[in-house]
Amino acid sequence: MSTATGKPPSAYQTDALIAADIDAYLLQHQHKSLLRFITCGSVDDGKSTLIGRLLYDSKMIFEDQLAALEADSKKVGTQGQEIDFALLVDGLAAEREQGITIDVAYRFFATEKRKFIVADTPGHEQYTRNMVTGASTADLAIILIDARKGVLTQTRRHSYLAHLIGIRNLVLAVNKMDLIGYDQGRYQAIVEDYRAFATSIGITDFTPMPISGFKGDNITANSPNMPWYTGVPLMAHLETVELDTTLDQAKPFRLPVQWVNRPNLDFRGFSGLIASGSIKPGDAVRVLPGGKTSTVTRIVTFDGDLDQAVAGQSITLCFADEIDCSRGDVITQAEAPTQVADQFEATLVWMNDEALVPGRPYWLKIGTQTVTARVQAPEYQININTLEHLAAKTLELNAIGVVKLATERAIPFEPYADHHALGGFILIDKFSNATVAAGMLNFSLRRAQNVHWQALEVTRERRAELKHQKPAVLWFTGLSGSGKSTIANLVEKKLAHVGKHTFLLDGDNVRHGLNKDLGFTQADRIENIRRIGEVARLMTDAGLIVLTAFISPFRAERDLVRSMIPDGEFIEIFIDTPLAEAEKRDVKGLYKKARAGELPNFTGIDSPYEAPENAEIRIDTTAMSAEQAADLIVGSLLDA
């Protein structure tokens, strides 16, 4: 039996050429292509051993590392006197103890034909999040199975996730064949078992392979221990499998615009990474969502203009016409544009400790554009072990669910299944700025591109002009009893006095009318604020100066409204009264009730107040009277 822990087989011995003719070697190596893949399995399946073996056999391990590895293998290795390849890539236990989140580690190796980037996703915890992250950039996934155990729940989970994220090339690596005596029958039974499962979840094709990462069987060369295996060894498969970027060239041209390059009046170029297709000077293009068309005149690069550019290249395009085109737009082949829509069904993978809040606005980043999006409560959640559909009100960390979502404006897109770059997105929390979810657009819910907004001839600018004022939302926030309503009332009077058109929205008139169907659950609170924001926005469209007086204790809520109002028109006014002072005043006797436990969730008592950090105006009521405060606010508004 051959143990390949010594010198790698000659196919991967490049030393000779390096020493004899470095120029020839360099020439060969500069034409290598690039394959990114992910290995799925736990430590028990021999994942780290396999990766270590690939690094070792492709000579990516330096002698000093090898010496350390040999020493470590004897000290802590699990393989007796033999080299424990797992030690090369592990060493993550200490990090785990430190509480550092390791979602994906990337390893590199190369053969004569290809360079490889391996996404290695350690650990069982956070597995969904880690694997989805690693898989999002992979062309291929290796699903590892321990030949002694066969298809397990985790095999199904890995396969489902790889399929969900759209990896076309799956390798079923039945590992540890040495431990079952290279038994062909057992191998074939595992493959058939897997095939039945794979077919049931829509995987139509996969490449099975019997290997031993530890012994090196069927890694770089066909193993003499398994003459019955007629396929290619793993490395040869990795070197020849077709790349996604090559296939992407056959799709219609798509370029999400990253940057408008305008060094002077004579040059206007649109820069980006080509997501699919190819482009030549003279090609007709359409810019979405606007829909204007033009013709490509030049493909500009630092190395000179190109005759053609293809998917995977970062380039700059110039057009024959001066058409509207900016960051976030998608340049498409004129006769094959993408769809444009604002409501979608999507699959979400939740990646944050804070669960999905349906109705809350999140940033959605897709391609090069970022828009506000709201997600409805999930249609269902998917149990990734049983693949059952479960009812769910939200999505917690590592949950996968199907949802409906709406973007605040229509965006060009393609279903993720057809096009990863134009259908894959992330959701960003507007308050914490964390990336909270990865998502895949499945389809648009209605033909939003056929719905046109009524073109309004009397614009909001015209309405404001008629009133000789600049519309604004004066958002008063502060504790109960801080003096918000008192000061807001004074401000409105003073504005009316100088001929300004205003409207004061207060808690009572809104809660009794527009929002009387809402209670005080978190979802209802968000909806309450959202409606107030929408009303305030409509009123600013009408040209009014809107004043609102709500405690609005949470930053995320206030930022939500800020994001709905045109830039510069949302003025946050923090009525800063210390809790002790507000409680001392206790105009409505509410603090007394709250202290007595009669008013649960009372802001300042048993529910937090998040003070604004960057309020446009801060009023310290212990340092000035309500009258002085109102003068200050009116003054700063009229000066602006």
Add this chain to the structure above:
Amino acid sequence: MSSPVATPAVPVILTHLQRLESESIHIIREVVAEAEKPVMLYSVGKDSAVMLHLARKAFFPSPPPFPLMHVDTTWKFKAMYALRDQMARESGMELLVYQNPEAKAKGINPFDHGSLHTDLWKTEGLKQALDLHKFDVAFGGARRDEEKSRAKERIFSFRSASHRWDGKSQRPELWNLYNARKAKGESIRVFPISNWTELDIWQYIHLENIPIVPLYMAAERPTVERDGLILMVDDERFRLNPGEQPVMRSIRFRTLGCYPLTGAVESTADTLPRVIQEMLLTTTSERQGRAIDHDQSASMEKKKQEGYF
């Protein structure tokens, strides 16, 4: 969709270097599109040389719309200062040089102060420089293949207002969608050449004729040997021990830093292909020449948490 699709007659297979180049350019453009005030940290080494070259490609025909910043320790090789000034001129970019005034006043140097030297000039200097100019995103030339602890580093690495790296709050990076949003005071270090290996860097420099510091190529240079490191006597500030005499050796450097801290290797590789040849045939990993990493195995991790690149 049944519309006609213009497919190249023969699919174009992009090489790994073309793919890496495109990815890096994409990352650099995303930063410029989303950051308020980006800066490129330029250390004059080979990785910096590649990063600068990629930035010039990303915005051609415009110059890159951000300055270069060199956090200087005053102890770099003379040849590094020369190339730095030359590249700033050629790229048309503004060059900011920052030297920590405290380190300067105290005369901190690599001979007397050991790791304090790196700490004050580099780590503290970098924080001060970023705060002074209020840069919110800084490009750095680190690679994931350099060291085990880098393998898991994100391309966008978030730092608190005090510049600390927090392993717990790093964001998942999916597809090529980078989340550059942050609160006031927070900053991001971005590593556009994360996925390049040492060999990729050398091959790219060779293919693209990127100017690099001549010290990477072998030549006869005055040296002394200390604690197993061959050090180059680059100027008169080098303190010779009693009886120590500089010896001419044919040497080159695999990495460049402060000259009294950077070990050379004996070599006759005086052309780039020969350097690559030597690199491929040698058997020690890259950072061995740098005194900083020998301290302790987790030293990189610790340095990173403190704000070192």
